[in-house]
Amino acid sequence: MQNYMIVVSYDGTSYHGYQFQKNALTVQDVLEKNIKKLYSKMIRVEVAGRTDTGVHARGQVVNFLAPDLIPVERLSFALNRILPRDIVVMEARIVSNTFHARRDATAKVYSYTIDNGQLPDVFNRHYAYHVSNPLDVEAMKTGASFLLGEHDFKAFQAAGSTVQTTNRTLFSLKIEKQEPFIILSFEGSGFLYKMVRIITGTLIEVGRGKRRPEEIKEILEGKDRKGAGKTAPSKGVCLEKVVYRSLA
């Protein structure tokens, strides 16, 4: 048996998120179904980040224990040949038997893409959230600066999740203009349920001049979801990368 790690990109538009659900198609269903085809048996796949319905990935990471049947340098090719076109394996490698895609992740990078053109870009309608009001990127950057570092991010967590602690460390939050898009890049130790979308929704309100940038600090300290802004739609989110200390 070998422990395989694969890096997966997917267009989440047609899926009810990553994780298995009753009566709804998920990325996990499709991955496990196709891995089963290769190995002629059901193989459980562990994932780094359980993405929501409509959320995309460029660098999702999964791992699974499988018999040593397919040379690792052929694994991406073998899977891509049978996977649907909206899921692509970008990389495959053998990792130590103790490696676990979620538990061993030390950081994750998520992006959020806002289409800030006057009219929506038709080719990015599934990958960007269209906001026609021109956003003040400098005000958004100032607002974002209050979130850097270790904080209790409870105010930016959606209801319905149970976690031991709502403390997380945000290593960086870059906001970049790429006309007509504005791209937010979050690198953090971990993210609470819908945290990327709630932070983005709140920063959009700052960008529109509906909130002062300093309110972000007050919201954070208030630790109350009601203090923060609207949850931005899932289609703007992409899991860009999962970081590991070592893959030896």
Place this chain on the structure above:
Amino acid sequence: MQNYMIVVSYDGTSYHGYQFQKNALTVQDVLEKNIKKLYSKMIRVEVAGRTDTGVHARGQVVNFLAPDLIPVERLSFALNRILPRDIVVMEARIVSNTFHARRDATAKVYSYTIDNGQLPDVFNRHYAYHVSNPLDVEAMKTGASFLLGEHDFKAFQAAGSTVQTTNRTLFSLKIEKQEPFIILSFEGSGFLYKMVRIITGTLIEVGRGKRRPEEIKEILEGKDRKGAGKTAPSKGVCLEKVVYRSLA
């Protein structure tokens, strides 16, 4: 009655091209159906470039004569509110009554996007043609240079079209690398049936080293479709812009 010119962008993935066809959904069907909703009567729409199945547009131009019911500055908004999300009106203006979107066009700009990454970019699978073999862009540029100017482009025309002359002028053909993409931009007086796709397919063979760049000159002079390369798939084509002398 006013003559309205509108600039339209669309994702051609779900359409059988621009022009009306029996038993197949086209962009023209959808535009005319929605313009009919606005004016409560059928209005014939003239188009600049009849794009093929799967071909996209950022700057398609159409015009139509309609009663002076909707202020022109509200027309884009009114149409975008009822159009499906894969067709977006970018601009609307009133033009002289003699203006005709196709007859008055002096040039058109088409792009062709090649995804030259080792593995396909999942988010561009409908907008780019994936070629995993690394292409020699310099060789492609040399090949392209033989096509500039006025020529008989018969060798690069697909069968099944009847035109008075196969002479066309190619003002420019730029080839640009935007990792992992290679983008070809064609500006010409007009284009023969599938000309952009046949030129691209032939230049890809040059980029793969299967043909010498100088063969492009020989193919052009041979005036025989069999001399040119394969037709690249339609999904890589986008009508970027239609040029007019004046819109007064």
